[in-house]
Amino acid sequence: MKERPLIYLDNAATSWPKPPGVMEAMERAMREAAANPGRGSHEMAVKASRVLFEGRKMLARLFKIANPNDIAFMLNTTHALNQAIQGLLAPGDHVVTTAMEHNSVRRPLEALKRKLGIQVTYVPVGADGILKPNDVRHAITPATKLVAVTHSSNLLGTIAPIGDIGAVTRTAGVPLLVDAAQSAGVLEIDVEGMNIDLLAFPGHKGLMGPQGTGGLYIRPDLELEPLMQGGTGSRSESPEQPSTRPDRYEAGTPNTIGIAGLTEGVRFVIGETVQRVHAQELSLTRELMAGLSEIPGVRLLGPGPEIERTAIVAFTVDGVDPSETAFLLDRQFGIAVRSGFHCTPLGHESAGTTETGAVRASPGYFSQQSDIVSLISAVKEIGETLRA
Template sequence: MEPKERIYLDYAATSWPKPQTVIDAMMDSVTLMAGSPGRGTHGMSLQAGRVMNKARLTLSKLLGFGNPNDVAFAQNATMALNLAIKGLLQPGDHVITTMLEHNSVRRPLEFLKRTQGIEVDYVPVTMSGRINMEAVKKLFRAHTKLVIATHSSNLLGCILPVEELAQLAHEHGALMLVDGAQSVGNLPLHVERMGIDMLAFPGHKGLLGPQGTGGLYIHPEVQLEPQMHGGTGSQSEEPEQPNIRPDRYEAGTPNVPGIAGMAAGAEAILNIGVEQIYKHEWSLTQTIVENLQKLSGVKLLGPALGEPRTGIVSFILENQDPAQTAFQLDRKYGIAVRAGYHCTPLGHSQSQTTETGAVRVSVGYSTQEHEVETLIRAVAELSRG
């Protein structure tokens, strides 16, 4: 029998449902302004350009940086991270990162290790996701160029001390790159006050926008080598990519409808308040942790009850494959979650779930208390077999 209610608890992958303002902004972009920004002087092209500029301004307010042109739009956080990593590092550079990083960080680093001889140290974390800052200090070398850390683990939900890591990086002449895939729109964040030199983010998660959007904040003193070359609508007579921002990092016609939607999502977050969003998600995750930890046969991952975390709770049921658990939650109870390895194999090794993977529940601002209560009852029934 199909469940009467569909409960969506996979916000860490993609937020849903999208605010109506996001949908309306995208529809207006498609129906009212078909022009390409920066590629013409007719009314629709200029209007599309205004949408792009408004999006940059909104993001600068939300993320805490002064010049809106210091954000480069990308297809997703993965492309933004690739631009930051490959655009900065050179042969012989040394990088410090953590065992919690997504493959969007690890794979570019491993590629550069193999092809350019960069050196990488992965800092271990505890079972709950804590990092030993003293251990980090010992890893710095004369040629350490970059420190990379996820702001919040997409597996454990723990929140890493990126501000302290940034301070440590700067003391040693290195830069700080933060993966904000699970924090932008969910956690209070101010790149200038926190000392973040580069921040990669997706548009389709905490920003409440559509898939295929994202961006990279780049400190004004940081220069990256573009990873895409082509038309920008500026300095078209020159054979080289322009040096001006944001054109230098945005070759090709941009996804104006998607960026319009992402900007509308960011505006919605500004109106609600990031603090309020975090407070709501925190309350829901604490309810989940408090109740699931009481169940026999349930192993919870990440921070303990009462400790800081984003809206992510991962777990495994003894003697049951996480994929089977997720399948039953979907088909029997109408609850959408994610199961598997979550693109973070080193994170699974740190949480001792390499052999199993994990079920990941992730809440959002639109998640209701009764939906969490339904999840808890469902997991309780499954744990009893």
């Protein structure tokens, strides 16, 4: 029996497939640069250090960061967000965030509410997920020490006006933390132009790299308490974590092989251009929305197709549990999507899907128009069959 090809529409979780150069770079690094960077002066250790340096340079180029050493490599966006949040806040601080945040923002904040007594204001949004900068401005108080905003909702695809919010936070003198889990490599990000003080990003999504990679940009004059302390290969004689960047935030042996792959992913995105990637994904997304909207019983979440968004389409089918829809798409049609609550319960509360969750389809740069046609046809068949 011939195996059916996979239609992968779960790129909001992890992009797939990767550009060929990513795997090639990882294999090359495993052969030639698999030693510990910064821990030795022999040839392979030096090559490993160069892998990290090249990765920082490529990321700095993409995000318009002046000094690559202001980028600390992390395991993923969650790691980066925890470093930013836990490294900055102190007892009694106030944080402004939004109802569209991922649990990678909400859970660290709620933990610090319990441990340190910080206060958190969740700025509400409507069912479309659109965030208004004035609502952020009005939520800021003299005790506010951080504003944390997701650049694009992982449920609704809504894009936050980060430049406008950055103008608000810069005027207020409050650091802005941006969760770029769904925007890095897909939307233009200029940390200076947008007044971003902390940028948390994954390697395994829009940057086309492998899992276990990501990073945190930290504004030059902003100091964080390290989330972890330990070996860095520098200032080893001192019992204190070094103050120099990026060593201060990179205790332990890094994922050099993964970072080699991430670097190639970023190089690919820069070569294709972020604008082209976004335009292609948005075209497929709007085609998917148009097709699904014509199916009786299907409800699309988030803003309408006329509003620019990232390549995320969340929907429900009347009378069908989202988990069953996703299961049938996988088993009967070979289509990979995600169902559930997508680690954003407040987002589902805003969308009115707290009781059910939703199905999320997310095309990627390598998705084809035929993938979209197949999904629309499959959803129509599932709805007709289960409601019959």
